């Protein structure tokens with residue numbers, strides 16, 4: 001495993017992390033998967049109160065030395081009022097069975113809650129030693145700037161966003177460039193398009209990655225991860241299957257050539273049947289409820 005510095009912090013993290021959305025179906029299997037990931041050097045574990053998987057992550061980490069992992073979790077937008085942030089964090093800490101969270105992220109921007117109020121709570125959590133770093137997720141450049149200016153004594157360390165060979169919004173809307181310039185770590189979620197990468201719809205893309213991979217004796221999935229690493233981001237694939245975890249860990253140990261990176265850059269993303277998480281969220285009742293609830297309160 002190749003390790004790297006996490007953005008502007010001094011934390012040493014693995015160059016891929018492990019996602020834990022939807023790992024809850026088979027608890028024992030999930031616990032073993034997380035431990036295998038740790039055994040293969042993956043020390044960055046991503047979860048969220050919204051996933052309902054913090055307790056499983058906590059159980060997997062129970063016997064592990066605290067310095068040997070970096071835990072990132074998220075507070076949901078319906079908990080962005082001051083007291084709710086504090087309570088949500090306390091509950092996450094409890095479910096995780098830890099004394100503190102390494103990275104606490106605002107899961108989605110909540111337009112109708114004053115960001116100053118949310119960030120005041122985040123800084124209180126930092127002051128109390130309950131969280132080590134503040135991150136955001138699904139934030140645009142404007143939203144990051146606004147969130148940063150709401151912080152008095154701390155900095156936004158990371159932005160977790162959807163990024164994969166077909167979801168390139170962060171390239172076109174300037175988020176990737178802004179984060180790089182400001183040393184804000186870009187955590188790339190859904191690196192395998194929620195597993196759709198190998199589905200028939202995406203044959204062309206998959207085949208292209210597979211052909212490139214053959215040169216390095218790597219799979220299409222490993223190429224997809226390595227491409228994200230080459231962009232300076234931290235991909236966090238979710239994998240329950242043990243062989244997948246081992247394969248993903250080995251994706252960090254080679255370097256795509258500039259020519260291959262640029263061949264992947266050129267993949268046609270216009271005709272995409274793949275629907276980004278953001279668009280799904282906009283359509284779901286949960287997301288619109290979050291926005292409406294907020295609107296009703298102000």
Ligand SMILES: NC(=O)c1ccc[n+]([C@@H]2O[C@H](COP(=O)([O-])OP(=O)(O)OC[C@H]3O[C@@H](n4cnc5c(N)ncnc54)[C@H](OP(=O)(O)O)[C@@H]3O)[C@@H](O)[C@H]2O)c1
Pocket residue numbers: 018019020021022046047107137138160161188189190191192193194195196221222236237238239240241242243244245247248277
């Ligand atoms: N901040 C946000 O709003 C947000 C949104 C979405 C996701 N996330 C985070 O990002 C993480 C990852 O994204 P995701 O869960 O959407 O999906 P993903 O990582 O793009 O894809 C996961 C799927 O890929 C499969 N897979 C993993 N490694 C593989 C390999 N080497 N070969 C073949 N298949 C492989 C997994 O199968 P198996 O499980 O069977 O191994 C699973 O079905 C989440 O778990 C979550 O932590 C954050």
